[in-house]
Amino acid sequence: MSAENILVVDDDPIxxxxxxxxxxxxxxxxxxVVNGEEALKAVKLKxxxxxxxxxxxxxxxxxxxxxxxxxxxPDSISIFMTGFLDKNNVIxxxxxIDAGGKVYYLYxxxxxxxxLSVVQNALKExxxx
Amino acid sequence: MKTKKVNTKRKITAAKKKKSAGKVNAASAGLVKLTxxxxxxxxxxxxxxDMKGIHIEANFALCQMTGFSHEELVGVEMxxxxxxxxxxxxxxxxxxxxxxxxxxxxxxxxxxxxxxRFPAIVSTAPVKNSKGEIxxxxxxxxxxxxxxxxxxxxxxxxxxxxxxxxxxxxxxWQWIAATDTVKWSEELYRINGRDPNFFAPTxxxxxxxxxxxxxxxxxxxxxxxxxxxxxYELELEMVRPDGTIRYTFARGEADYDASGKIVGLHGTVxxxxxxxxxxxxxxxxxxxxxxxxxxxxRADEIEKAxxxxxxxxxMLVQSEKLASIGELSAGIAHxxxxxxxxxxxxxxxxxxxxxPDSREYSDLKEVAQAGERMAKVIKGLTNFSRPSEGxxxxxxxxxxxxxxxxxxxxxxxxxxxxxxxxxxxxxxLVKGDINQLQQVIVNIIDxxxxxxxxxxxxxxxxxxxxVNQKRFVEMEFVDSGCGISEDNLxxxxxxxxxxKRPDKGVGLxxxxxxxxxxxxxxxILIESPPAxxxxxxxxxxxxxxxxx
Numbered sequence: 091m092s093a094e095n096i097l098v099v100d101d102d103p104i105x106x107x108x109x110x111x112x113x114x115x116x117x118x119x120x121x122x123v124v125n126g127e128e129a130l131k132a133v134k135l136k137x138x139x140x141x142x143x144x145x146x147x148x149x150x151x152x153x154x155x156x157x158x159x160x161x162x163x164p165d166s167i168s169i170f171m172t173g174f175l176d177k178n179n180v181i182x183x184x185x186x187i188d189a190g191g192k193v194y195y196l197y198x199x200x201x202x203x204x205x206l207s208v209v210q211n212a213l214k215e216x217x218x219x
Numbered sequence: 220m221k222t223k224k225v226n227t228k229r230k231i232t233a234a235k236k237k238k239s240a241g242k243v244n245a246a247s248a249g250l251v252k253l254t255x256x257x258x259x260x261x262x263x264x265x266x267x268x269d270m271k272g273i274h275i276e277a278n279f280a281l282c283q284m285t286g287f288s289h290e291e292l293v294g295v296e297m298x299x300x301x302x303x304x305x306x307x308x309x310x311x312x313x314x315x316x317x318x319x320x321x322x323x324x325x326x327x328x329x330x331x332x333x334x335x336r337f338p339a340i341v342s343t344a345p346v347k348n349s350k351g352e353i354x355x356x357x358x359x360x361x362x363x364x365x366x367x368x369x370x371x372x373x374x375x376x377x378x379x380x381x382x383x384x385x386x387x388x389x390x391x392w393q394w395i396a397a398t399d400t401v402k403w404s405e406e407l408y409r410i411n412g413r414d415p416n417f418f419a420p421t422x423x424x425x426x427x428x429x430x431x432x433x434x435x436x437x438x439x440x441x442x443x444x445x446x447x448x449x450x451y452e453l454e455l456e457m458v459r460p461d462g463t464i465r466y467t468f469a470r471g472e473a474d475y476d477a478s479g480k481i482v483g484l485h486g487t488v489x490x491x492x493x494x495x496x497x498x499x500x501x502x503x504x505x506x507x508x509x510x511x512x513x514x515x516x517r518a519d520e521i522e523k524a525x526x527x528x529x530x531x532x533x534m535l536v537q538s539e540k541l542a543s544i545g546e547l548s549a550g551i552a553h554x555x556x557x558x559x560x561x562x563x564x565x566x567x568x569x570x571x572x573x574x575p576d577s578r579e580y581s582d583l584k585e586v587a588q589a590g591e592r593m594a595k596v597i598k599g600l601t602n603f604s605r606p607s608e609g610x611x612x613x614x615x616x617x618x619x620x621x622x623x624x625x626x627x628x629x630x631x632x633x634x635x636x637x638x639x640x641x642x643x644x645x646x647x648l649v650k651g652d653i654n655q656l657q658q659v660i661v662n663i664i665d666x667x668x669x670x671x672x673x674x675x676x677x678x679x680x681x682x683x684x685x686v687n688q689k690r691f692v693e694m695e696f697v698d699s700g701c702g703i704s705e706d707n708l709x710x711x712x713x714x715x716x717x718x719k720r721p722d723k724g725v726g727l728x729x730x731x732x733x734x735x736x737x738x739x740x741x742x743i744l745i746e747s748p749p750a751x752x753x754x755x756x757x758x759x760x761x762x763x764x765x766x767x
Contacts (some may be wrong), residue, residue: 104561112567146553198556199563199594 092103096209097137098122099129099155100144109142112202113209126150133162140178140212143191145182153185160190167212171196232764245505264339264360267346275355284339284362286332303330310497317343317356329360334409337364379697381405388490392419393474395483396445401566410467412459430456430464441471441484448473448481466495533709544714545734548600555597565592573602600714613648613765614656615680616692623657632664635674643682649762655735656762659743662728663696663758670700670755691741698755703747711745736760 096118098106106122113120121136123129126149129141141159143152150158150183156168170183183193194208258265264281268274272372285292285301292300306328313325322344329339336726340361348599381404384390390407394400401419408415411428418540422441426434433455440451450472456544457465574581624638632638667677680695703711710716712733717726736743739762747756 100557101559104565105557108561108564115568115571157504196443199560199590202564202567 094119095138095140096120097129097132097136097138097141099124099126099141099147099152101147102144105144109205111204116206116207126155129155130158130162133166137163138153138166139208141166143168145170145172153182153189153191155184156191157189164172167192169194169208169212171198172181244638265364266292266299266360267355268297268358269355270353274299276357281360284331284337284360285329291332295395301329301331303328303336304765306330313341313343314356317345321345321710326363333453337362338364338367373751385409386695388493390488390490391486392488393483393485394422397482407488410465412461412463428457430458433457437469437658444471444473444484445481457488464492465490467491540713544730548714552597552601555593559590559593559597563587563594566590596727599731610652610654611650612653614647614651614653615646616694616762617642617646618654619651619653619656620660620679620681620694622653623660632668632677633673634702636668636671639676639678641678641680642693643680645682646692647683647764648689649739650765651739651762657741659732659735659760660696663760664733665728667696667698667700667756669757670702671698672700674700675755684762686742690764692764694760694762695757696760697757700755702754703745703756708745708747713741732760736762739763 094114096109098109098120100122101124103124105121106120106124109122110120112119118120121132121138125147129143132138133141134205141156143155147155148151152166152170156170157165159168168186168189170186170191170193172193172195186193192212194212196204196208249434258276259279261280264284265276265278266274266281267276274292274295274297277287277289280548282289282292287300296309296311298304310327313327315325316325317323323342325341325343327341328336330336340363341358342361343356343358346355346357348354358648382405384404388406388410390410391404392407393402401421403415403419405415420428426438428434429437433453436453437455440449440453443449444451451470453469455467455469457467459465468489468491469486470488471484473481474483474485476482540685566583568581570580570587573583620640620642624640664677671677678695678697680693680697682693682695684691684693707716707718712730713726714730715726716730733743741760741762744759744761745756746759748754
C-alpha cells in the first residue's frame with residue numbers, strides 16, 4: 091500500500107496544482123482531477139490513501155463521490171475541505187461523514203504548513219492501517 | 220377796634236334806684252336775683268343788649284366760652300369783643316333779621332379772647348315792656364365746636380365707608396320689617412346701575428333686578444333668612460336697567476331685637492363681574508395654552524413616530540442591502556479563494572526554488588504580497604457575510620472590554636487618547652463569543668481613534684437598557700472626534716465603504732461588526748451630531764441579556 095498517493099478532486103485545477111507543488115517536495119505523490127467521474131476513474135487505476143474532495147462541484151457532488159470511492163477503495167480516506175462553519179455546511183458534513191468520509195477544516199487560501207498538518211493528522215487516523 | 224367803655228354799673232344801679240323809687244318790694248327783688256342765678260347756671264352763653272347796642276348782661280357761661288371777663292363784656296358797645304372783625308357783616312345781618320322778625324336762630328362764628336374762632340348757634344329774641352315796646356335783646360349762644368368736630372368725623376367716616384364700598388365694589392342695604400323701609404348705600408345703586416336719588420326698590424320690585432333663575436334662588440334665601448335667621452351667600456346674575464348682566468356676590472343676615480325676634484335683614488352685594496371676566500380670561504388663556512400644548516405634543520409625537528418609522532424603514536433597507544451584499548460577498552469570496560489559493564501556493568513553491576538575488580524572486584515576492592492582501596480582504600468579506608458560529612458562552616460585557624483594554628491599551632490608543640471607563644454595576648450576563656465581541660469593540664475603537672486623529676477622549680459606558688420590552692446590555696463608545704456626516708452614516712455598515720485613505724483599510728471593520736452583532740441577535744447603533752462639531756460619535760452595541 092502506497093502511503094504517499096494523494097488525490098485532489100476540485101473543479102478548479104489550480105487547487106490540484108497547488109497541492110502538487112506544496113506536497114511533492116514533502117515526498118507525497120499528488121494527482122488531481124476536476125470532477126467526480128474522473129475521480130472514480132483515478133481511484134480504480136491507483137490506490138490513494140487520501141482523497142481531498144471539494145464541497146461544491148458541478149456534476150456529481152462531493153458526498154456522492156465520497157460514497158462511490160468508499161465502494162471502490164474502502165481503505166481510502168475521503169477528506170472534505172471546509173472553511174466555514176454554518177448550518178448548511180454542518181448538514182453537508184454530517185452527510186459526508188455518513189457516507190464514510192472525514193471532515194477537515196482547511197481554510198482557503200492555506201499555507202503549506204496548514205496543508206501539511208492536515209495531511210499528517212489524517213494519515214495518523216487509527217483506521218488508516 | 221376800640222371798644223367804648225361805659226359805666227354800666229352805675230346805670231343799672233340808677234335804673235334799680237328808679238324802680239325802687241316806684242313800687243319797690245322784696246318779691247320783685249327776689250325775682251331779679253332768681254333770674255340772675257338761673258342765667259348764670261345756664262350751660263349756654265347768655266347776652267343782653269339794649270336798644271343803643273350796649274352789652275348790658277353776660278352770664279358765666281358766655282365768659283367761659285369767650286374767655287372775656289364779665290367786666291370786659293358788660294357796658295361795651297357794639298361790635299362786641301367776641302365778634303370776629305370778618306364776621307361783623309353776617310352778625311349785623313342776623314341782628315337786623317331779629318329786629319324785623321322778632322326772633323331767630325343763626326349759626327355764626329364767634330371769637331375767643333385768644334383770637335380763636337368757634338362756631339355757635341345763636342338764638343335771639345327781643346325783650347318787650349308791658350306796653351309791648353322792645354326795650355332790649357337777649358341771645359343764647361351755644362358753642363358747637365365739639366358737635367361740629369363729631370359731625371365732621373362722622374362725615375369723614377361715612378365718606379371713608381363710601382370710598383371703601385366703591386373700591387371693593389361692595390354695596391350695602393338694610394331692611395326694617397316694621398316700617399318696610401329699605402336703605403341702599405350709594406355704591407349699591409351704582410352696582411345696580413340706578414340713580415341714588417330715587418328710593419330703593421321694594422322687595423317685590425327686586426324680582427326684575429335679577430335673572431329669573433337668580434331671583435328664584437335669592438328670594439328663597441331671603442325668605443329662609445327671615446324665617447329661620449339663616450345667613451345666605453349667593454352668586455347671582457343681576458340685570459341692570461340697560462339690560463347688561465352683572466355678576467354679584469350677595470350676602471344677607473337677619474337683625475334681631477333684644478328679645479331675639481327677627482326684625483329685619485341687612486346685607487352686602489359685591490360686584491364680581493370684573494373678577495368673573497378676569498377668571499374667564501384666565502381660564503380661557505389657560506385652556507388655550509393647554510390645548511396648544513396638547514396639539515404641540517401630538518404634533519411632536521406624530522413627528523417622532525414618523526421619524527421612528529423612517530428610521531426603521533431605513534434600517535430595513537439597510538439590513539436588506541447588507542444581507543444582499545453579504546450573499547454577494549460570500550459568492551465572491553468563494554470564487555476568489557480557489558484562484559488565490561493557487562496563486563499563493565504556487566508562488567510560494569517557486570519562491571523556494573529561486574535565488575533571493577534574482578529578479579524572478581523579487582517579482583514573485585510582490586505577487587505573494589499582493590495575494591496576501593487579497594486574502595485579507597476576502598477573509599473580511601467572509602466574516603461579514605457569514606460569521607462563524609463561534610463559541611457561545613455567558614459573558615459579562617465589562618470583563619469582555621476590560622480583558623481587551625488590559626491587554627493592549629497602550630498599543631491600541633497611543634499616548635494621547637484618554638480613556639474613561641464607566642462600567643455599569645451588576646451587569647447581567649449575555650450570550651456571546653468573546654473573540655467576536657472583542658473584534659467588534661476593536662473595530663469600533665479603531666474607528667474612533669482614527670476619527671480623533673489619535674488625540675482626544677474616548678468614553679466607554681456599559682449599562683442595561685430595555686428596548687421593546689427586551690433587556691439588553693448596552694456598551695457605548697463615545698469619542699471626541701470629527702463626527703459622522705448624514706451621508707456617511709447611511710453607508711457606514713456597507714462593506715468597502717470607507718472614509719480612510721486606501722492604505723488604512725478596505726472598509727470592512729464596521730460591516731463585520733454589524734454582522735457579528737446581528738449574529739448575536741443584538742443591535743448596533745450610531746448617534747452622531749453633524750460632522751464638524753467637536754462632540755464626536757457615539758456607538759452603541761446592544762446584546763440581549765442571557766436567559767438562564
